Amino acid sequence: MRKSLLVLALALLLAGCSAAPAGETLTPPTLAPGDSPAPEPVDAVLVDQAPWFATFRVVAGAETGNLVLAANGGSAGEVYTLSTEGLSLDRPVENGELINVYYEIVLETYPAQFGGVTAVEHTRTERDDRCGLYLQVLEDLWEVDPGLNTDLEELGVDFSGLTDLTESEKSALAWVFGNTHGLMPITGTLEEIWQAGYLTPMTEPAEGQEDSVSLYRWENGCLFVLTGSAEDGFDAEKWTSGIGAYxxxxxxxxxxADGTWSYTVGAEAIS
Structure with missing residues (x-):
């Protein structure tokens, strides 16, 4: 019932070289309720045949030049940061673009960082800033009924129901949202968060009543959930208990036309 829930953490796969032997899956560290993430070591990994390049989606940060990148088509945890200061660019980088980054080393932090960046080039693809769309939705949801997420100590995110983002884009989206609010996001469904022991009971089950998540609340946390897609429509929810949700x-x-997205809420509901 209280087994550890996977937290958004390092699962770095280096572009152009293997991060683990063939067939081996890198496993992110786990955190039990109340634990704090330990600082990640900063180790430089020389990329074979450097300078190497890989393609990334710009998830956020273009307006400041401090980019948050998701490995193009990557798996969960493949999140990078890159400062464009001092780099020669033929035009500014925009959120939602796919770019190629040429680099010599990767610093094994979370998010990962590059060393020896020699060039950043734009790809011949259309801009698609749907990560920016979902970040806006999350911030808009944060602002309504703010009592549900005031003074949070824990922030949960569940993007498993989003069908139009890659796993690396979901990881980057979660990290940006959490970093904006000074929290390391905890990833998992409501059921998983309950089973991991983050929730506390509001009431004990009545005789003969099955114990369920509906009897619990997240006393010092809030879960943000996105489901659906840009093409087919989506729902967004924040949850602290069965009687505390928006x-x-x-x-x-x-x-x-510029690759950004706009959305309209069909209805708002509260419980």
Whole structure:
């Protein structure tokens, strides 16, 4: 019942070389309730045949030049940061773009960082900033009924129901959202968070009643959930208990000419 829940953490796969032997899966560290993430060591890993390059989606940070990147088509945890200061660019980088980064080493932090960056180039692909769309939705949801997420100590995210982002984009989205609010996001469904022991009971089950998550609350945390897609519409919810939740329902989306997205909430619900 109180087994550790996987927390968004390092699962770095180096572009152009293996991060683990063939067939081996890298496992992120786990945190039990009340634990704090230990500082990650900063080790430089020389990339074979450096300078190497890999392709990344710009998830956030283009407006400041401190980019948050998701490995293109990557798996969970493949999140990087890159400062464009001092780099020669033919035009500014934009959120939602796919870019190629040429580099010599990777610093094994979380998110990972590059060393010896020699070039950043734009790819011949159309900009698609749906990560920016979902970040806006999360911030809008944060602002409504703020009592549900005031003075949080723990922040949960569940993007498993989003069907139009890669796993690395979901990881980057979670990290940006958590970092904005000064918290390391805990990833998992409501059921997983309950089973991991983050929730406390509001009431004991009545005789003959089965114990369930509906009897619990997240006393010092809040879970943010996104489901659906930009093409088919999506729902968004924040949850602290069965009687403490706020939802954006039947949201519809349209893509703008510049690759950004706008959305309209079909209905809002509260419990």
């Amino acid at each position: 939802m954006f329902v039947d949201c519809t989306v349209r893509q703008n």
